Amino acid sequence: MSFTTTIQPALDRARRLPASLVRRGRWSVALGALLLTASTSTALAATNTPPTILSASVSPQVRDAGQTLRGAPNDNTEGAGQDVMFVLTTVKNLAPTFDTPIEVASQRVSATQVLVKLDGTIVDDAADTHQVTVVGGSQASGSKQMTPASSCTVQGLRFHCLLTYGAQDIGTTKQVQLRVKDDEGAQAATTVTVRVQEASDS
Numbered sequence: 001m002s003f004t005t006t007i008q009p010a011l012d013r014a015r016r017l018p019a020s021l022v023r024r025g026r027w028s029v030a031l032g033a034l035l036l037t038a039s040t041s042t043a044l045a046a047t048n049t050p051p052t053i054l055s056a057s058v059s060p061q062v063r064d065a066g067q068t069l070r071g072a073p074n075d076n077t078e079g080a081g082q083d084v085m086f087v088l089t090t091v092k093n094l095a096p097t098f099d100t101p102i103e104v105a106s107q108r109v110s111a112t113q114v115l116v117k118l119d120g121t122i123v124d125d126a127a128d129t130h131q132v133t134v135v136g137g138s139q140a141s142g143s144k145q146m147t148p149a150s151s152c153t154v155q156g157l158r159f160h161c162l163l164t165y166g167a168q169d170i171g172t173t174k175q176v177q178l179r180v181k182d183d184e185g186a187q188a189a190t191t192v193t194v195r196v197q198e199a200s201d202s
Contacts, residue, residue, distance in 0.1 A: 095186035096124035098178060102190075106197040114170060116194050118161040118178065122154070128182040132159040137176035137194055169196045 102120035109115050122130050134150040152161040163176070174194040181187035 093182070093184045093186050094124065095188045096122050096128070096130060096180045096182050097188045098180060098190045099123050102178070102192050104192060104194055105200045106195060107200065108167070108170070108198045112167050114165045114167065114196050114198075116163040116165060116196060118152075118159075118163070118176070118192060118194075120159055120178075122157045122159060122180055124157065124182060126157055128184070130154050130157075130159070130183075131181050132161060133179045133181075134161055134163060135177040135179060135189075137163060137174035163194070165196045170198060172196050 099121040102118055105117045105119075107115055107117075118134070122132070124130065132152040132154055134148075134152060137148055149164040150161060152159055154160075159180070161178070165174075172195075174196065176192045176194050177189055178192055179187060179189045
């Protein structure tokens, strides 16, 4: 909108003011009304200026996975507008852990074998893939201690492990270490107490 377009209607209205204002030396009042009208018209024609990001930083620059970055607006003018700036940040991979409690069940499946089942939940980002293994919990074999055969499967964030003990281990208590590792190499471990029994307590 040009200045001429804005001011012309105000001039027209000023000409229509009562002649008495002009004759009595009150032209300054009329001029004040004219300037107020023009000023209002000009203000209504102003538009919002989009904000501009001059600089940006992230604190902390290194953050944990899942941590939220927060910012604050820096434009004090009403209306829509935007600017974009890219800021580099490093996201650390968090090591997975085991939720508690871990379910333990023992059952004799033959004259010579007892199966111990371990079931539980992994605490981590569901998008990661995980591997669970069992260490320790040795079984007796004559005068030697042997690591029991074990296998673990992971579905989503749930894991299931099977340990096979011999009948000679019935009535003993084992300390089993569970280990979990994600697809980026972060890992953790926890110790579970296992009682090798004919059948688990009801």
